[in-house]
Amino acid sequence: MATVELPARERVERLEQMWQGKPGILGWLTTTDHKKIGLLYFWTTLVFFAAGGAEALTMRTQLAHANNNVVGPATYDELFTMHGVTMIFFFIIPMTTGAFGNYLIPLLIGARDMAFPRMNALSYWIFLTSGLFLYIGFATGNGPNGAWFGFTPLTERAFSPTRAEDFYTLALIFNGISSSLGSANFIVTMFKLRAPGMSFNRMPTFCYAFLAASFGLLFALPVLTADCIYLYLDRIVGTHFFDPAHGGSVLLWQHLFWIFGHPEVYILIVPAFGIATSIIPAMTQRKLVAYPLVAIAELLVVFIGFGVWAHHMYTTGLPTIQVVFFGAATAMVVIPSSIQVFSWCMSMVTGRARFKTPLLFIAGFIWMFVNGGLTGIMFVSIPFDQQVHDTYFVIAHFHYIIFGAAVFPIFGGMYYWFPKVTGKLYLERPGQISFWLIFVGTNLLFFPMYIVGLLGMPRQIYTYPGNMGWTAYNLAETIGGFLTAFGILVCVGNLLVSYLRGLPSGPDPWLGPTLEWATSSPPPEYNFAVIPTVTSAYPNWDPEDREEDVRKLADGVMVLEEGHEQPVVTTADGNFSEVIEMPHSSPWPPTLGLCLGLVFTFLVLEKFFVAGIFGALCLLSLVGWHAKEPQEA
Amino acid sequence: MTDYIFGGRREGEVPRTHEGRNPRDVSHLASQRLGVPVAWWGIAMLVASEATLMFTFIGTYYYLRSKTPVWPPVGDPEPHVVVPLILAGVLATTSLPMQLASMAARAGRLVATRRLIVLALIVQCGYISYEMWDYQHELQTTTPSHDAYESIYYVLLGADHGHVWIGILLNVWLLAKLGRGLTMYRLNATIAVTWYWHFVNLLTLFVIGTLTSATLL
Numbered sequence: 001m002a003t004v005e006l007p008a009r010e011r012v013e014r015l016e017q018m019w020q021g022k023p024g025i026l027g028w029l030t031t032t033d034h035k036k037i038g039l040l041y042f043w044t045t046l047v048f049f050a051a052g053g054a055e056a057l058t059m060r061t062q063l064a065h066a067n068n069n070v071v072g073p074a075t076y077d078e079l080f081t082m083h084g085v086t087m088i089f090f091f092i093i094p095m096t097t098g099a100f101g102n103y104l105i106p107l108l109i110g111a112r113d114m115a116f117p118r119m120n121a122l123s124y125w126i127f128l129t130s131g132l133f134l135y136i137g138f139a140t141g142n143g144p145n146g147a148w149f150g151f152t153p154l155t156e157r158a159f160s161p162t163r164a165e166d167f168y169t170l171a172l173i174f175n176g177i178s179s180s181l182g183s184a185n186f187i188v189t190m191f192k193l194r195a196p197g198m199s200f201n202r203m204p205t206f207c208y209a210f211l212a213a214s215f216g217l218l219f220a221l222p223v224l225t226a227d228c229i230y231l232y233l234d235r236i237v238g239t240h241f242f243d244p245a246h247g248g249s250v251l252l253w254q255h256l257f258w259i260f261g262h263p264e265v266y267i268l269i270v271p272a273f274g275i276a277t278s279i280i281p282a283m284t285q286r287k288l289v290a291y292p293l294v295a296i297a298e299l300l301v302v303f304i305g306f307g308v309w310a311h312h313m314y315t316t317g318l319p320t321i322q323v324v325f326f327g328a329a330t331a332m333v334v335i336p337s338s339i340q341v342f343s344w345c346m347s348m349v350t351g352r353a354r355f356k357t358p359l360l361f362i363a364g365f366i367w368m369f370v371n372g373g374l375t376g377i378m379f380v381s382i383p384f385d386q387q388v389h390d391t392y393f394v395i396a397h398f399h400y401i402i403f404g405a406a407v408f409p410i411f412g413g414m415y416y417w418f419p420k421v422t423g424k425l426y427l428e429r430p431g432q433i434s435f436w437l438i439f440v441g442t443n444l445l446f447f448p449m450y451i452v453g454l455l456g457m458p459r460q461i462y463t464y465p466g467n468m469g470w471t472a473y474n475l476a477e478t479i480g481g482f483l484t485a486f487g488i489l490v491c492v493g494n495l496l497v498s499y500l501r502g503l504p505s506g507p508d509p510w511l512g513p514t515l516e517w518a519t520s521s522p523p524p525e526y527n528f529a530v531i532p533t534v535t536s537a538y539p540n541w542d543p544e545d546r547e548e549d550v551r552k553l554a555d556g557v558m559v560l561e562e563g564h565e566q567p568v569v570t571t572a573d574g575n576f577s578e579v580i581e582m583p584h585s586s587p588w589p590p591t592l593g594l595c596l597g598l599v600f601t602f603l604v605l606e607k608f609f610v611a612g613i614f615g616a617l618c619l620l621s622l623v624g625w626h627a628k629e630p631q632e633a
Numbered sequence: 634m635t636d637y638i639f640g641g642r643r644e645g646e647v648p649r650t651h652e653g654r655n656p657r658d659v660s661h662l663a664s665q666r667l668g669v670p671v672a673w674w675g676i677a678m679l680v681a682s683e684a685t686l687m688f689t690f691i692g693t694y695y696y697l698r699s700k701t702p703v704w705p706p707v708g709d710p711e712p713h714v715v716v717p718l719i720l721a722g723v724l725a726t727t728s729l730p731m732q733l734a735s736m737a738a739r740a741g742r743l744v745a746t747r748r749l750i751v752l753a754l755i756v757q758c759g760y761i762s763y764e765m766w767d768y769q770h771e772l773q774t775t776t777p778s779h780d781a782y783e784s785i786y787y788v789l790l791g792a793d794h795g796h797v798w799i800g801i802l803l804n805v806w807l808l809a810k811l812g813r814g815l816t817m818y819r820l821n822a823t824i825a826v827t828w829y830w831h832f833v834n835l836l837t838l839f840v841i842g843t844l845t846s847a848t849l850l
Contacts, residue, residue, distance in 0.1 A: 115671050184678030192671050196639035218678060222686035226693070229788070239777045239784035241693070247701050247781035252693065548635075557637045557644055563651060570668045575640030577667040581651040623806070629818040631651035 008553045012529050014561045019112075019525040021585055030585040032117035033525055037124050038103030039421075044128055045095040046492075051135070052086035053488070055079045057481055060445075064478040066466035076462035077145035078164075082138055084148025085168070088268065089175050090131045092406050096271035097182055097217070098127065100413055101210050103421065105186060107516035107523060108204050110195025110532040110539075112566050115188040118586050118625065119181050125593025126178035130171055133600055137167030144168035147460060149261065150231070152242040152253040157235040166235060166604045169228040174600050176221040176228075183214035183221075192568050195515070196576040197534040204514050204537065205288060208295040209274025216267040216302040224260035227253060236606060251316055258309035266305040268402060269369075272409035273298055273340055276362045279409075279416050280344055282512040283359040284351025287538060289343045297336035304333050311379055315389045323382055331380045337373055341366060357431030361412030364439045368404020372397055375450065390460075393453025399446045411438065411491060418495060419509045423521040424502030430494040437487030444480030448473035513538035518546060531558040531567055534574075564630065581630040588625040595621055653817030660741030662817060672821035673828065680832040683796070687836055690789045691843050697781050704847055705782050709775065711848045712786070716767075721841040724760045724797070725834040727753040735827040743815045746823065747808060753830070754804045761797050768794065786844060793840040796833045803829060 021027045021036070028036060059079050062070040071079065102120065106113055114120045137143060142163045146155040155165045190207050230241035231253065240246035242253050281288050288294060310318060310326040344366055353359060375397040379385045388394060411434075418426045452473045457464065464470055508517040517540045519528050530553045533545040540546065552558050560567070564582035569575055595617045602611035637643065648662035698704045705711060734749035768790065777787040803826045810819050 116675060180682050184675065184682065187678055188671060188674040191674055218682050219685050222682055223689050226686055226689040230693070230784075233777070233784070233788065237777060239788070240781045241697075241784055243781070246779075247697060247706055248784070249697065249700055249781075252696060255696070256689065256693075551635060552637060555635065555637075557635075558639075562649075565649070567647075568671060569640075571674075573640065575667060576642050576644075576647050578647055578662075578665070578670075579649040580671060581649075619802070626806070626810075629816060631654075631816070631818065 007556065008529075011553065011556060011559045011561050015526045015529060015559070016524065018561060018563065021525060027585070029590055030121075030587050032113070032121050032583055032585050032589075034102050034106050034114050034117065034120060035421075035523065035525075037120055038099050038101075040124050041094050041098030041102060041127070044124075044131070045091050045099060048086050048090040048131055049095070052083050052091055053485060055083040055086065057485060059083065060478040060481040062462060063464075063474045065475070066464055066468075066471050068463055071462065073462045074145065077460075078138065078143035080460055081144045081147050081168075082134075085134065085144065085171070087402070088148060088264070089172065090127075090134070092268045092402070092410075093179060093217075094127055095410055096268070096275075096406070097179070097186065097210065097213060098124065100271065100275065100410075100417075101182075101186055104417065104516060105189060105207060105210060106193070107420075107519070107527055108206055108514050109190060109193060109198060110515050110528060110534060111189065111193040112527045112564070113193075113582050114185050115193055116185050118583050118589050120185050121586070121589035122592055123178045123181040123185065125590045126181070126596060127175065129593050129597035130174035130178060130600075133174060133597060133604075134167060134171040136601075137164065137171070137604070142167050144171075149257055150253075151257075152231065152234075152250050155231060156242060163604060166232065169232040169235075170600050170604055173225050173228045173232075174596070176225050177596070179217050180221050183217035186210055186214040187218070191571045193566060194569050194574050195532050195534045196567055196569050197574055198539075198569070199574040200572055201292070202534055202537045202539075202574070203295075205277035205291060205294050205298065206274040206514070209270045209272075209277065209298045212299045212302040213267045213270045213274075215299075216263045216270070216305065219306070220260045220263040220267065223256050227256035227260070230256075251313070254313055254316065255309070258312045259306070262309045262312065263302060263305040265401065266302045269405045270298055270302055272365065272406045273301075275409040275413040275416075276344055276365060277340075278512075278514065279358045279362050279412055280347050280351075281538070282416070282510040283356060283362075284347055284353045285511065286347060286351035287513070289346040289350070290339065291537060293339050294343045297339040300336040301333065301340075304329065304336070308333065311385065314382055314385045327380045327382055331377065334373070334377060337369075341370060341373075356415075356428060357426070357435055358412045358416035360432060360435040361408050361415065364435065365405055365408035365412065368400050368408055368442070372400030372404055376401065388453055390458055391453040392449040392457045392459055395459050396446050396449030396453055399442075399449070403442055403446070408438075411435070414491070414495065416510070417516075418498065419505030420516055420521050420523070422499050422502070423505055424498055425505045425509060426498040426502060427494050430490060430497075434487050434491035434494060437490060438484055439487075441480050441482075441484030441487050445477050445484055446480070448476050448480075508540070513541045515539050518549070529553055529559065531560065583630045586625065588621055592618055592621040592625070650817040653820070654814075656741035656743045656815045659815050659817055659820050660739065663739050663820060670821045670824060672825040676825040676828050680829065684832065684836070687789075687792060687796075687840070690785070690792060691839060694785045694789060694843055697785055698847075701782070706780055709780065709782050712844050714845045714848050717841045718845060720760055720763060721837045723756060724837055727756050728831050728834050731827040731830045735824050738811075738815060738820050738823040741815065743811065746815070747811050750804055750808055750811070750823075754801065754808070757797065757801050757804070761794065761801060764794055764797075782847075789840055790844060793837055796836060800826075800830050800833045 021031055021033055028040065031037060058071060059076065062068050062076060144164050144167055146160060146165060146168065150165065150168055153159060190211055194203065233239040234241055240248040242248050242250050244250060277288055277294060307329040308326055310322055311330045314323055415426055415431055452470045455469060457470050505521055507520050515532055518532055530549045532539060533548045535545055536542055560579060564584060565579050566582050568577045568580050570577050595614050598614040599611045599618065602614065648665040653659040653662045730749040730753040734746045737745040737749060775783050777784045807822055807826050810822065
């Protein structure tokens with residue numbers, strides 16, 4: 001036995017040496033390790049979440065009483081615009097795809113890194129610089145103020161003469177590059193880097209959710225980019241895309257924005273579905289009910305989402321036939337959504353549910369999602385949609401979906417994977433307290449919005465008269481907002497204390513079904529000493545396969561310790577195709593991210609020549625990037 | 634010791650990219666590989682994203698056209714038809730040398746690969762030289778700020794030219810890389826750049842077809 005163990009240990013030491021990154025800050029700056037990049041995304045998005053939350057609380061404070069004057073109308077316009085843009089583009093998407101996706105997807109499919117590790121690092125650095133770019137605008141008095149959907153003609157130069165909307169358009173284009181790179185990387189990673197044997201029908205539902213979100217981003221973001229290019233050119237060059245007096249169309253902006261914007265809503269929540277489908281089997285110790293249907297439903301939600309955009313435009317005078325078509329398409333979203341809700345509920349009912357904090361958040365998520373979904377279906381009724389258009393009813397529905405359905409699973413996922421990332425157990429009682437505070441707080445915050453919306457309170461007003469009957473509801477919402485914020489602080493505090501003082505978790509505290517639980521906590525830089533054997537969709541519940549991994553390590557099979565080696569498989573069947581060499585750490589992604597940031601900065605300042613110089617530096621960075629091939633590192 | 638088989642192959646039978654450092658080894662390893670390389674999927678994703686952006690521009694063209702009674706609007710010159718269509722056709726023929734270059738690289742024929750890329754590059758440079766001159770020339774008579782028709786005309790054509798420029802830069806970079814020999818990395822790059830050019834050539838046909846439709850249809 002001893003003679004077998006010794007070479008295994010040597011192989012592991014060789015892997016550790018081979019995959020070790022640079023130490024200190026330089027290591028973080030140049031890293032291409034998906035786990036470190038995931039953590040960078042996590043901490044950065046938390047900062048943006050805090051900023052977006054502070055903006056929301058300021059607005060709620062302003063609206064707590066009638067005729068309040070905590071902020072004026074101009075500041076209020078900036079606050080709701082920055083809140084929307086921040087939460088959608090700089091918190092939820094980067095938190096789900098950037099943080100959770102980056103950290104977990106290679107682990108779940110038995111890979112050692114993403115398909116394009118340097119591009120992965122680049123997408124983070126672009127995300128960071130685009131966020132800083134937007135907030136520099138805000139800090140210098142150029143905060144966008146035309147709402148997150150930036151409707152024309154309000155955002156045209158004639159009505160918004162400052163640089164605020166230039167920051168808006170360029171920040172969205174800039175951020176879109178990051179998300180497009182990230183989504184392409186996720187798709188290729190899941191297509192090609194799965195462990196041999198993991199055919200598509202054995203891929204975790206978490207991955208299907210991220211696959212759906214990635215395809216959604218890949219096809220939705222270019223439409224937003226085109227829209228923003230038009231607006232930027234209208235403002236800077238004087239083109240007439242949105243100017244009816246010169247053959248343009250105001251509605252062109254809305255069509256393109258919502259062709260992006262509605263799939264975007266599903267892109268925001270589908271990763272949360274993936275988190276739910278990971279937590280439920282582990283916490284109920286049973287396989288997910290109707291796994292293939294759930295996988296297909298996750299993809300279908302995003303696919304159907306591309307055909308419903310005009311339900312945001314029922315009051316713009318579209319022809320009746322179009323309105324009816326989009327109403328019917330909207331109703332179709334119910335089918336894949338309901339399949340998933342029934343699957344989650346039946347899995348919990350028929351399994352041995354352990355209502356620890358992660359599952360509590362998932363139960364809360366199901367309540368919020370069903371609530372927001374039911375009010376969403378009301379919009380299929382065209383007269384009802386027209387009646388509540390631009391009222392707080394829409395805000396309530398939207399936040400039940402976006403906060404309830406997208407953010408609750410993020411909290412659940414933070415608790416669920418905390419032991420994997422840190423190697424420590426979190427404190428259960430404070431975790432449950434944080435759930436109840438957030439659950440009660442969000443319902444108190446958003447449910448009265450349905451009522452004031454039906455009472456006629458329009459969205460995006462900075463104050464209201466005292467005789468409208470809205471004051472009590474608004475006060476309740478504000479209390480709910482602060483309660484939610486307190487719950488979030490308890491959650492963050494719990495995780496910080498647990499990180500410092502938590503008990504060791506071991507590799508698999510939940511007896512989880514997927515491969516991330518098959519490696520140590522926190523995982524080593526190479527993720528798996530042996531590329532795992534996969535024969536089902538729940539590989540960590542296949543003890544024979546895990547025992548085979550131990551034998552393979554002893555026999556030196558699939559250890560791949562000659563370099564940064566990674567197996568590649570055929571797309572559908574997961575047959576072993578080749579072994580590729582992955583890149584090591586690189587200074588070029590942050591360099592390129594910085595140069596791109598300067599390009600956009602000088603574009604907003606209309607210094608096109610200087611922007612061109614930094615554009616040339618971007619090209620030089622790319623030459624440097626590719627100067628050394630992975631096998632030469 | 635157990636005989637481990639993964640989808641019909643043992644670990645030792647599977648090609649390793651870092652072993653492909655000369656044309657003969659590259660050719661052998663490429664023949665052992667199942668399916669397309671990771672780089673092919675990477676470029677497919679880039680093309681999917683870029684195609685969506687460009688077809689949004691084309692969709693905008695037809696949307697604005699559907700809202701305008703006369704197209705091009707009164708006062709705007711009709712676009713040229715014959716020369717742009719012929720040139721787009723000539724550019725499209727460069728898909729052939731690019732595809733042959735890709736096949737030659739896969740077969741380990743490095744010199745043929747370089748020559749075919751140079752041949753394609755000459756035609757591509759000729760195309761973009763004329764088009765840039767023509768674009769400048771058109772800007773002297775009308776500008777993007779004249780009306781919505783001119784706005785989308787210049788954006789659509791300019792974006793297409795941008796894609797041709799990127800393709801040319803990729804070919805120059807590829808030639809510089811292949812000047813130092815053939816590796817699996819460079820084979821994958823050749824395959825990826827070839828597919829990028831197929832996309833650009835098809836895109837140019839769509840763009841020129843769209844813009845000339847104002848005169849033809």
